[in-house]
Amino acid sequence: MHVGTSQVLSNKLKEEIWSHKDEVDTIIGYILEGDGHHGSYKRLARITDGFGHRVSGSEALEDSIDFVMAEMEAEGFTNVHGEDFQMPNWQRGEDSCELIEPRRVKMPLLASGSSISTPLGGITAEVVVVRSFDELADLDRSETEGKIVVYNQPYEGYGTSTAYRGHGATKASEKGAVAALVRSITQFSVNSPHTGQQYYQEGVEDIPTGCITVEDAEMLWRMQERGQSMVIHLDMTSLTDGMMTTRNLVGDLEGTSFPDEYVVVGGHLDSWDVGTGAMDDGGGCAISWEAMVIIKKLGLTPKRTLRTVLWSAEEQGLLGGVAYYEQNQDLVPNVSIMMESDSGTFRPLGIGFSGSDEARAIMREILDMTSALNATQLGSEGSSPDTGDWVRAGVPGGNLINQNDDYFIFHHSEGDRMTVQDADEMDLCTALWTSVAYVVADLDELLPREDNSRK
Amino acid sequence: MHVGTSQVLSNKLKEEIWSHKDEVDTIIGYILEGDGHHGSYKRLARITDGFGHRVSGSEALEDSIDFVMAEMEAEGFTNVHGEDFQMPNWQRGEDSCELIEPRRVKMPLLASGSSISTPLGGITAEVVVVRSFDELADLDRSETEGKIVVYNQPYEGYGTSTAYRGHGATKASEKGAVAALVRSITQFSVNSPHTGQQYYQEGVEDIPTGCITVEDAEMLWRMQERGQSMVIHLDMTSLTDGMMTTRNLVGDLEGTSFPDEYVVVGGHLDSWDVGTGAMDDGGGCAISWEAMVIIKKLGLTPKRTLRTVLWSAEEQGLLGGVAYYEQNQDLVPNVSIMMESDSGTFRPLGIGFSGSDEARAIMREILDMTSALNATQLGSEGSSPDTGDWVRAGVPGGNLINQNDDYFIFHHSEGDRMTVQDADEMDLCTALWTSVAYVVADLDELLPREDNSRK
Structure with missing residues (x-):
């Protein structure tokens, strides 16, 4: 052998x-x-x-x-x-994520490590869901500007999928998004959010980011597929203090x-x-x-x-x-x-x-x-x-x-x-x-x- | 055939x-x-x-x-x-469960359906953990009186194990306990609490009850095995309103x-x-x-x-x-x-x-x-x-x-x-x-x- x-x-x-x-x-x-x-x-x-x-x-x-x-x-x-x-x-703060339209639902959120906080009072914005960086790239800037980008990427192994948590905020920010929410990187969920580090990029504006559950990411995707418009209120106080x-x-x-x-x-x-x-x-x-x-x-x-x-x-x-x-x-x-x-x-x-x-x-x-x-x-x-x-x-x-x-x-x-x-x-x-x-x-x-x- | x-x-x-x-x-x-x-x-x-x-x-x-x-x-x-x-x-209220000793830990809790609330201000009591109704029965009343009974029963199929959620409060109350916490009835957990109905028994004093996670039930069991004394603060406002x-x-x-x-x-x-x-x-x-x-x-x-x-x-x-x-x-x-x-x-x-x-x-x-x-x-x-x-x-x-x-x-x-x-x-x-x-x-x-x- x-x-x-x-x-x-x-x-x-x-x-x-x-x-x-x-x-x-x-x-x-x-x-x-x-x-x-x-x-x-x-x-x-x-x-x-x-x-x-x-x-x-x-x-x-x-x-x-x-x-x-x-x-x-x-x-x-x-x-x-x-x-x-x-x-x-x-330091992780008090972070919350609520779907406001089409239905009020509190969604479990774990800010990703190094994320900035939202402005005081939080962010209320429309939502656009993508399943990959390619889908994001294909969108016109008018479809992402001022919006919260949600990544509903399938789980393709940690090594591959973790890129969405690591760099999802940067890629979304490059398209003018105000925040990025990432489907938790796991193959099996009991509505459990998973956290992890994320990395901002020099020269690209930092935007707040965190992970939601597989279940919620999929729900938002279905809503978009049905043509429903979605609004999320995101309030995050996590921040880096020196x-x-x-x-x-x-x-x-x-x-x-x-x-x-x-x-x-x-x-x-x-x-x-x-x-x-x-x-x-x-x-x-x-x-x-x-x-x-x-x-x-x-x-x-x-x-x-x-x-x-x-x-x-x-x-x-x-x-x-x-x-x-x-x-x-x-x-x-x-x-x-x-x-x-x-x-x-x-x-x-x-x-x-x-x-x-x-x-x-x-x-x-x-x-x-x-x-x-x-x-x-x-x-x-x-x-x-x-x-x-x-x-x-x-x-x-x-x-x-x-x-x-x-x-x-x-x-x-x-x-x-x-x-x-x-x-x-x-x-x-x-x-x-x-x-x-x-x-x-x-x-x-x-x-x-x-x-x-x-x- | x-x-x-x-x-x-x-x-x-x-x-x-x-x-x-x-x-x-x-x-x-x-x-x-x-x-x-x-x-x-x-x-x-x-x-x-x-x-x-x-x-x-x-x-x-x-x-x-x-x-x-x-x-x-x-x-x-x-x-x-x-x-x-x-x-x-x-109606489910605001229910919380916190381990106070030996370490402060907030433990996810779902009140079981039909549970009464705790007295105003909640209950703070010592904890005794059992793995079965038989273990509970074998305890001297002095070991359970005034305490919170935690059931850390193994999962032996829903039909069998659900008896702990259904009747755990009654059995604990019969031994003078002030509340009963039941390990969630599931074979696999991501620290997820599971709820379900429970049933009080005529002639036995009603005590508040709910389900904690498999993980927390097992932790409390380990602490007891090590000889650590445990105190839990339980605050539940769930109640039946006509x-x-x-x-x-x-x-x-x-x-x-x-x-x-x-x-x-x-x-x-x-x-x-x-x-x-x-x-x-x-x-x-x-x-x-x-x-x-x-x-x-x-x-x-x-x-x-x-x-x-x-x-x-x-x-x-x-x-x-x-x-x-x-x-x-x-x-x-x-x-x-x-x-x-x-x-x-x-x-x-x-x-x-x-x-x-x-x-x-x-x-x-x-x-x-x-x-x-x-x-x-x-x-x-x-x-x-x-x-x-x-x-x-x-x-x-x-x-x-x-x-x-x-x-x-x-x-x-x-x-x-x-x-x-x-x-x-x-x-x-x-x-x-x-x-x-x-x-x-x-x-x-x-x-x-x-x-x-x-x-």
Whole structure:
């Protein structure tokens, strides 16, 4: 199956990898059947039940960072600290959206992150609905000028459809619209609005924007199809109030042989301000932190330093990830692998990996060694939101491939709660994540890069 | 496959049934490929987009009844009228539920129908969570007295789990609780509360009650498991303000040979006051009304009168169904079949039927004749909420079996919107519903009953 990757490894290296088999089995047994059972789930539940959502700029995020740091200190980790960075202080206000004609209906609305507010008293305007940017482009300016543009784009996968939330306001503003409302980016809805960041464009007038539900977007579309004219009253007080400070969280389990070399595992502790960010990305944080705890509890002593980074302000455009890279890029030669889990901690399927062929062959061996978890896929892309800069700089990257088909049903909505998490599935994720991190951290050499140089 | 039913029919009767094959094909063709295409979907969308939800006691319900009556008059139906009945005037107020300890969290709440309000200023009380009535029964009274009981019962199917909403307040009150909060009855949630009727019991003190989300019920359960003490502030102003009048809607397509004999098709036009009642039960109303329209448009002239009844106040405990039976029970000998669709209009699978063996054999032939719809199941139970009294009185009953696995995800929630409906699936439902109603209405004889007498 993976002929052509395994063969690049020397027998000596293969032997070195497989010499960790007993420890890996111990890790897996400890999590699935031992004292570590449901540990990451319980850890996550304590955070989400205890602090709720943790949007950047909130007291809850800062409190949860303090909480995790105190716990990590108590657990005996070293170098536990926050690393400050600046971010725009966007605050969600009281935002409302009401259909006035042809019928009065209050429509759930979540302002998109970075949206400006409406003028005092709100905006009352006619509505024009489009299903795509192409449809918008085809409209005469007279059909959009002074109106509220509603996007009723079909869901074509997050990567494609999210462009409407990200750039819908700008495209509508270019056509003279006074506001843009975007159908929530999800494949399944119980009238649930989903939020997320949006991006204004230099030289185009900023207009207020937010997400309505799939149900309401479709209703407005039907009304337009029937020839009914629609008027919406939009009142938004969300706004950006200067800059503010937040922090990434760092904690280490110091390596025994190469303390200045690193295996980094993490997720982003910040969430959107709906639900409790259990899935996005509490789960990634929980399995990363738990990995460190398990390795320490089992008395395992990896040669390299195992570092957990819990990034902040991922949701506002990867701000924490960018800041961590800027503040730590001198470590590029020293990081063996940068692993972030940020696409769910449902049933694990394997590891996505970016790196050299030889490093990939090492990952292949490790996944074969953990095949009891039935998660042996080795994906071709190991980058993740907060690790992109590192991977682009040549650092090997790993992420968690998991059965996350329902991810965008809950993503950035009130539905991102512990209920979507399964304690047994999280155990499997934790076992895989811990095993991979431990073995890579304990190898004699850093994962080999393209140029094959040590540092 | 259905040996033992078909054989009870005379060849003459079989021939009579199959003599309608051309008309049935015409009906199916008209709906699937002709002018009737998507007719029931559009009809439903006009009602739900035009009036929104139609809870009994609301102006929207009365307006929608007026609208449908006017349309039916315009479409040339006869005897179009409303039939008044009395119902309790329960009005949803401003209801809120906030967790105060261990953390302040506003929890979505929908008061259950008929709930009393809290005392002025609300109730602030400790919380005890149970997962079943048995767990509640096992608690010492000191553990429940003066507290808010939260039911975190698992979803074990609507029929089983709905007992917690229906009788949770009474059971909690018997143990001295001051309020009862019930986990919403659904198998899948995006933090969506679901409402529904509840029933107080004579001799047990009424306490306020409503439904919270699955997510919050599970969170409270976890907090209790951790030994955290919880306090909730509940403020509800919902209340019953005497009695009021509402109406069932009746409209006829008069039979050519037996105008005083009936085939009744219908659904309930009222809904809960969340979503727009597209699924529960706008769909059943739409396919029934559409069936009449199609038969008339195609110039078909059934021997018996085809009647549409759109019941009201089904959600408050089948009040419209009971009233219609009480006001029309002299028709028991004259109704060939009473058909209500009230479990969704998703992809049709067949017809549920209650009646004599011979009548069942007739239904079998009709379903074979409509086999192009791939909906040939003949279920053993043909009763429906509003037709139960008729079926118990010996009138044959029919309902629509459909692929409604997701029904309770949307049921009584904001998610009961047009988005759950599929226009093509509704066409299939309409074609089946129309064909069955037409053929039964055009047979020489009423569907035979157990005693085999004509009347």
